[in-house]
Amino acid sequence: MATDPRPLASTQPLAPVIDPDVDEGTDLDQTWKVVVWNDPVNLFAYVIWVLRTLFGYSEDKAYRLTHQVHHDGRAIVTDGPREQAEMDCFRLHRHGLWATLEQ
Amino acid sequence: MSGGYVRPHPDGVEIRLDEELAAFLVQFPFGLDGVRRGADDPAARRLNVPVYLDDRDADQEWWGFMGEELDQGRAADRSAFGEVMAASVAGTVMSAEEARAVLRVLVESRLVYAARLGIDVEEDYERLGPSDASVLDALAELQMALISALE
Numbered sequence: 001m002a003t004d005p006r007p008l009a010s011t012q013p014l015a016p017v018i019d020p021d022v023d024e025g026t027d028l029d030q031t032w033k034v035v036v037w038n039d040p041v042n043l044f045a046y047v048i049w050v051l052r053t054l055f056g057y058s059e060d061k062a063y064r065l066t067h068q069v070h071h072d073g074r075a076i077v078t079d080g081p082r083e084q085a086e087m088d089c090f091r092l093h094r095h096g097l098w099a100t101l102e103q
Numbered sequence: 104m105s106g107g108y109v110r111p112h113p114d115g116v117e118i119r120l121d122e123e124l125a126a127f128l129v130q131f132p133f134g135l136d137g138v139r140r141g142a143d144d145p146a147a148r149r150l151n152v153p154v155y156l157d158d159r160d161a162d163q164e165w166w167g168f169m170g171e172e173l174d175q176g177r178a179a180d181r182s183a184f185g186e187v188m189a190a191s192v193a194g195t196v197m198s199a200e201e202a203r204a205v206l207r208v209l210v211e212s213r214l215v216y217a218a219r220l221g222i223d224v225e226e227d228y229e230r231l232g233p234s235d236a237s238v239l240d241a242l243a244e245l246q247m248a249l250i251s252a253l254e
Contacts, residue, residue: 039214040224041217041222043246043247046206049253090169090173096150100152100153100155
């Protein structure tokens with residue numbers, strides 16, 4: 001909900017708005033990686049199921065990523081703009097997987 | 104599955120558990136309710152792991168936005184879990200969403216139980232007593248049955 005008290009239409013020409021806090025060309029352009037980390041509790045079959053269910057991956061792709069998590073300790077399971085990556089991370093946490101974000 | 108069955112059903116997943124197993128399982132959400140974010144508790148740390156490893160401010164911001172929703176979702180799962188367990192002795196059919204909620208509570212329960220036993224690496228299982236090992240196995244067995252039924 002907008003809180004700006006100014007009317008939507010103005011007879012005065014609008015001056016360009018400069019927001020010193022906006023750092024153009026940063027997060028919006030960058031791809032964030034979503035990493036799933038190995039843990040000794042979650043079942044291999046469960047991690048495969050989560051990756052298939054959340055991301056629609058084939059059984060083969062989900063298996064390869066889960067194997068990589070188990071073997072290498074971590075795997076990048078998806079990537080995208082920051083907002084999307086943060087939501088994917090949320091969905092993984094919601095399912096009990098340890099997911100982190102990195103560039 | 105010992106102690107009952109879980110199988111696919113046209114409306115979701117059918118579950119029937121014997122009384123002893125249902126009574127054993129229904130206790131877990133109560134333990135989970137006591138896990139508070141930020142508490143000095145290995146279970147709380149495991150359920151609320153950092154998202155940004157190298158950026159404390161970004162991590163706090165993520166948890167500020169998402170933490171409450173995560174807590175609410177987990178609470179809703181536990182409520183669904185309790186209802187399903189209560190009905191499971193007579194036998195009931197869960198929707199797919201209810202089955203996924205039950206599955207997530209089982210996962211959460213195993214994570215919390217294992218965290219409190221100090222299981223940090225797979226080798227830690229070797230020092231578990233038979234009682235603790237059987238708890239984790241029982242939760243895993245139902246988890247696997249649900250995954251099979253949902254696939």
